[in-house]
Amino acid sequence: MPQPPRIALFANTEWYLYNFRLPLAKRLQVELGAEVWVICPDGPYRPRLEAEGFHWISAEVDRRGLNPVRDLTAAARLARDLRKVRLDLLHNFTLKSILIGTLAARRAGTPRIVNAVTGLGSMFSSSHWGRYRLPRTLLEAFLRWTFRNPGTRTIFQNPSDLAQVATHAGHQDRCRLIAGSGIDTDRFHPSDRPSTPPRLILASRLLKDKGIGDFCEAASIVHQSCPEVVFQVAGEIDEGNPGSFSPLELEALKCRFPMVQFLGHRDDMPDLYRQATLAVLPSHYREGVPRSLLEAAASGLPLVAVDGEGIRDIVRHGSNGRLVPPKDGGALAEALLELLVDPSTREAYGRESRRLVVEGFDQRRVLDATFAVYQELGFPPRSDAPERMRVEP
The missing domain is CATH 3.40.50.2000 (Glycogen Phosphorylase B;)
Structure with missing residues (x-):
């Protein structure tokens, strides 16, 4: 046979x-x-x-x-x-x-x-x-x-x-x-979100080009006027990548930005996205189409990310999120603050995020x-x- x-x-x-x-x-x-x-x-x-x-x-x-x-x-x-x-x-x-x-x-x-x-x-x-x-x-x-x-x-x-x-x-x-x-749009799907506290999630390997440092700088700015906001980074060091943070560099980052929670590797990303208010990726890495943003969009989240190749395929500025310049923690903080105080826009962006994934990335x-x-x-x-x-x- x-x-x-x-x-x-x-x-x-x-x-x-x-x-x-x-x-x-x-x-x-x-x-x-x-x-x-x-x-x-x-x-x-x-x-x-x-x-x-x-x-x-x-x-x-x-x-x-x-x-x-x-x-x-x-x-x-x-x-x-x-x-x-x-x-x-x-x-x-x-x-x-x-x-x-x-x-x-x-x-x-x-x-x-x-x-x-x-x-x-x-x-x-x-x-x-x-x-x-x-x-x-x-x-x-x-x-x-x-x-x-x-x-x-x-x-x-x-x-x-x-x-x-x-x-x-x-x-x-x-x-x-x-x-x-x-993206498995049955596994990653919208749900009722807690109204407080607002949660900003960045899911990524801990590479310097992924904008982890920019996210931390933006978090410190937002924290000054919105101390209730929770900032989370889900991901771990990638020892095989030359652009990864080292364990010592990561510890220094944690000490410098105590308002940011580093969660390490997580197997419960659908749950984390369903608890989140915004998904963030300030990457200046040459992305394909970022998986983390696709999963977040499928979960009905508004997106804030750097304006770059691959990213703008899923983040449409003014439609389902905001695009900001690379390596600019101040501009990132400004975009986050604008959306944090505007729940109606967040809701509209989240619906559009879900639609984009279902129609183009399912x-x-x-x-x-x-x-x-x-x-x-x-x-x-x-x-x-x-x-x-x-x-x-």
Whole structure:
């Protein structure tokens, strides 16, 4: 009998696959009867992925920068595993996984590759131009090289990223635009909110480019006139990212801004959003479409964020939120104060936030669009395709 189709999802952390791509993996299992493999470094969420029935392949991913020797070695090791598995399709998420995964898949003869650019990150932030100029140029060239392969499709989350990389690249017909990773609008939904105290929530990894410091500065300003307001940061240090706060830096931030509650990692984000008054993201990081803002919008929250690529795809100034200049804690505080004293505007913004997510970012729509990309590449393959090799023990 023919083997079921085989697909692997590759990301730089097991946390990302479990929290953001689990619905895709489960739909592949249920609707296509596919064998689903997850490729990622080991970590706390790896057993959870295996408990869902997915096969795990270990991958080495150095997220602290481009090291050609280390990355090529990781690609060669992954290629050996891919030859054993004989995948029908490899779907890579995040830039480093795209680099390693594409090289490994091409070397292993994997016939179909989908690359999902989930944001261009710090490397493409203007403030890091000097530091990242060479690796940024090399990475753009690599992505454009992948467009030449007819068995590859590249998915971007916002038009700015697509234009940045694909302009004058040729074969732009092999690029697709799919907004975000999909939000479960049944899990994240509006509810009656407590009237007091007002709560401002920022959900993010504790990266400096995410504007954590700007949020704290704005909190200190707002606190002077509205001491009852609660300021919360949900997220933890990302030790694998060179732009992360260190434990010592985080402790210094807590001491300097005692009015801000640092909650650490939370698994109850729907509840936190339902208790919140506003969602904030003063990020000057090169976002795809920020997941935290999408979840907050699905929960019916007004949004306040920095005016930047990806962010303005979900925050419409004067419609469902406010956009402020980057790295400007004073402007952020002003926007927050204006909305804190205007409940009718907050209510209108919250309704519009929910509408935008349901109509443009709902999980079902995103999964349908992703499956359409797979089908362009002929996945799943015909049932009479040659039987593939089994994984060696």
